[in-house]
Amino acid sequence: MTEPDVDRVAARLRQQLADQLAAAGRLHSPGWRAAVEAVPRHELVPRFYAETDAPGLTTWVPITPELVGLDEWLRLAYADETLITQFGGREIDWADPQPVSNAHPTSSSTLPSLVVRMLEDLRVEDDHTVTEYGTGTGYSTALTCHHLGDVRVTSVETDPHVGARARTNLARCGYRPRLLIGDGLNGAPGCPPADRTIATMGVRSIPAAWVRQTRPGGLIVATLRGWMRSLGLVRLTVEDGHTAHGRFLSRDPSFMIARQQDAPESLGMLPAPDEGTNRDTRYGPEVLTAPDSGFVAQLALPHARYFSMPTDDGTVNTYVLDAGNGAFAVLTPDGEGWTVRQGGPVLLWDAVEQALAPWHAAGSPDPTEFGLTVTPDAQHVWLGAPDGPSWRLPA
Ligand SMILES: C[S@@+](CC[C@H](N)C(=O)[O-])C[C@H]1O[C@@H](n2cnc3c(N)ncnc32)[C@H](O)[C@@H]1O
Structure with a gap:
């Protein structure tokens, strides 16, 4: 394939991706559609790791034009898939890339259907400014620049190598937003409040700086995460720079958690066999793993994690x-x-049983029945209405 061929094939694949996202109900607005059709994801993510579907340990394989050929590289670059660009906070050795198993992805170009859905959920107008946290490869930054113009977009990335690569690739594609390197949990230093704030990394609670740096009446779209699981996507309306409230839009999306909020490496000490007190319970570990009860259990156990282990007699x-x-x-x-x-x-x-009781009493609803209120003192997820049963998020 010559260079003009690559451009032509990439343009066709972008159009197919836009059709696919529209058919799935993820892409509605002409502005975001034009952005998906224009932004060259293959230039922002020229080499990446893709997850294999082989059974067993999760394994990713390196993808470059040299390794898989131009056709397959382009096909994967425009697939509705997450493209991993970093593991464990370390740069990939692209001189000799090897398959990777059991690793911890720390940067990526997120699933386009999720990015586009979040951008649609942001309800931008043409004159709006947007601050994004988690620049990553710059793909979502570029979509926003294409829709609103570079001067309206700020993006913050914590990892200097990732941020520098995004800056180079964005500039090569003609996008020059304000790019900042730093811990986005502290906001975007020196920037005026934006009309819209979006985060493409998960957070345990909404950073106060995001509320402060979103204008009153503005919106924040972000995913909340616990250490056991993702809680889901929320959209908040900012009231006055200190308070915000809104609802969960869905439970599914899961982002890599902000690096500064990752769970401690150690799961904790196993209790001695004679420690603690026994009682019967009607709930087993399935309440932690099932989608909707797992959401409630995560709220009840903000600092816990779990694992299963067989004993000598085979009991798990x-x-x-x-x-x-x-x-x-x-x-x-x-x-x-x-x-x-x-x-x-x-x-x-x-704590899990006490959280499940009002949830069952309300008919075991999915997370869209939950909302979040952020005040300067605390953040509470509530069920039904702000004065309903509630759980405090970790500060
Ligand atoms: C899922 S990736 C972002 C995807 C990106 N928006 C894209 O379209 O390519 C999440 C990014 O958030 C960054 N990140 C993690 N913690 C952060 C923090 N505290 N502040 C800013 N960025 C952070 C990671 O380094 C990673 O690059």
Whole structure:
């Protein structure tokens, strides 16, 4: 393929991607459609890792034109897939790229259907300014520049190597937004409040700086994450620079968590076999893994994580541990039900049961029935209405 061929094929693939996103109900506005059809994702993400569907450990393989050929490279660059560009905060050795397993992706070009959906959810108007947190490859930054113009777009990236690469690639494609390097949890230093704020990394709660740096009446679209799972996508209206409120738009989207908020490496100490007190419980570990009850359990256990481990007799126990305060709950199958052994300063499984009770009473709704209120003192996720049952997010 010659260079003009690459351009022609890429343009056709962009149009196909736009058709696909529109057919899936993710892309509605002419402005965002024009951006998807124009922004050359293959130039912003010229080499990346793609997840394989082989069974077993999650494995990613390197993708460059040299490794897979121009056709396949372009096809993958315009697939509705996340393209990974960094693992474990370390730069990839592109001189000798190898398959990677069991790794922790730390930068990527997010799934286009998710990025576009979030941009649509942002409800931008032509004269709006947007601040984005998590520049990554710059793909979503470029879409926003194409729609609103470079001068209306600011993007913040914490990793200097990632930020520098995005700056170079964006400039090569003709986009020159304001790009800042720094911890976006502290906002965008020196920038006036924007009409819209969007985050393409997950956060445990909404940073106060994002509320301060969004104009009153403006919107914030972000994904909330816990250490056990993603909570989902929220859209908040800012009231006065200190308070904001809104609802969850969906549970599904999951972003890599802000680097500064990643869970501690250690899951915590396993309790001794005679530690804690036993009781029966009707809930087993499935409430942690099922989509909607898992959302509620994450709210009830903001600092905990869990894993399952077989004992010598083959029984599989599930350990729920809070590494911060040493609290634990161990679930063991017991006939039709479960036994829980709990200990430490907080009774973790009691907290899960107390959170599930009002949720069941409300008919076990999905996360779109939940909302979030942000005040200078605390952030609460509520069920139904702001005065309904609520759970505090970690500060
Ligand atoms: C999923 S990627 C962003 C995808 C990007 N918007 C795109 O379209 O390519 C998330 C990015 O957030 C960055 N990030 C993580 N924590 C951050 C923080 N505290 N402030 C700013 N960026 C952060 C990561 O380094 C990573 O590049």
